[in-house]
């Protein structure tokens with residue numbers, strides 16, 4: 001992926017590759033509904049859209065960071081790699097190419113690397129020495145944010161070609177969802193179309209033919225500034241939501257689909273690694289001093305962006321300090337649990353189908369622009 005003068009491995013911040021130039025646009029498509037065809041040529045629409053250029057520029061910059069970081073990650077993700085090392089290297093490259101700077105520029109949310117029957121929201125906690133295996137199916141899902149504008153995009157890694165139909169089904173289902181997206185597109189129609197594409201595939205494995213199902217309780221979602229889930233969910237199955245819900249001009253969505261050879265349904269299971277301050281959390285009086293200190297660290301370091309335990313223990317700066325050995329807090333868990341119990345922080349545990357099954361995912365971020373739609377995270381990889 002050596003493009004735009006970037007080095008291999010990439011070390012030049014993306015902002016420095018495009019000084020005085022526009023960041024690359026994503027894949028631009030017309031809005032699909034005939035009633036919206038006027039938008040491609042209307043002068044009034046174009047003038048309204050020109051007012052959004054600064055926003056689009058930030059989102060496109062973050063998307064280019066995402067493409068370069070994931071190309072770098074794809075170059076070293078191999079069987080035998082420790083997931084904690086993979087996440088650390090991917091996240092440090094994310095920080096480096098995005099010129100991380102407090103809450104203004106940085107990582108959008110923790111690097112998901114969920115394996116096999118785990119569909120989402122798994123990243124290693126400190127002490128987790130899990131190593132990637134040849135027969136694993138891993139969903140790599142990470143975010144980049146600039147001024148709170150989050151790019152949320154994911155792909156699936158599998159080394160054993162037996163899983164090819166699984167990956168193809170969900171890759172084509174996500175593309176179906178992206179094709180149906182647009183102004184006035186009904187969310188439930190998108191869900192139905194996704195499921196139809198997904199479930200037209202099957203998986204031959206161990207002499208058996210396994211049906212491939214859409215995971216009916218996972219969804220895409222609208223995205224707002226510093227808000228990874230802004231309130232609208234995009235279903236990936238038929239009858240997945242209220243008939244009247246549609247996509248509207250100016251919204252940004254993550255279109256993500258998940259397939260499974262198991263039930264097609266996930267439950268929260270295993271140890272939690274992902275956490276996020278509730279966007280609507282008011283001021284809650286706290287008793288425990290350690291909770292007060294942890295909350296002020298979270299407010300300063302993550303705000304309403306999602307974070308993970310590893311980031312509370314990072315060696316080089318940014319980690320949570322109180323009196324403890326060498327000044328680093330190593331017992332934040334009690335305070336974190338307290339912040340969850342009082343409802344300020346929401347835990348996001350791993351989302352799991354049945355043990356022994358396999359799940360896969362592809363995800364893109366799309367801008368529902370006045371004149372067209374732009375799949376801003378599209379790359380030549382996916």
Ligand SMILES: O=S(=O)(c1cccs1)N(Cc1ccc(F)cc1)Cc1ncn[nH]1
Pocket residue numbers: 109110112120121141152218219220221228229232233234254256274275276306307348
């Ligand atoms: O499953 S979600 O909670 C969701 C909520 C409503 C519809 S989808 N989630 C939002 C999120 C929550 C916590 C995170 F740390 C990161 C993201 C979607 C998602 N997870 C990964 N990529 N996209």
Ligand SMILES: [Mn+2]
Pocket residue numbers: 120121
């Ligand atoms: Mn999720």
Ligand SMILES: [Mn+2]
Pocket residue numbers: 141142152153154254256363
């Ligand atoms: Mn994601």
Ligand SMILES: [Mn+2]
Pocket residue numbers: 152220221254256363
């Ligand atoms: Mn998402």
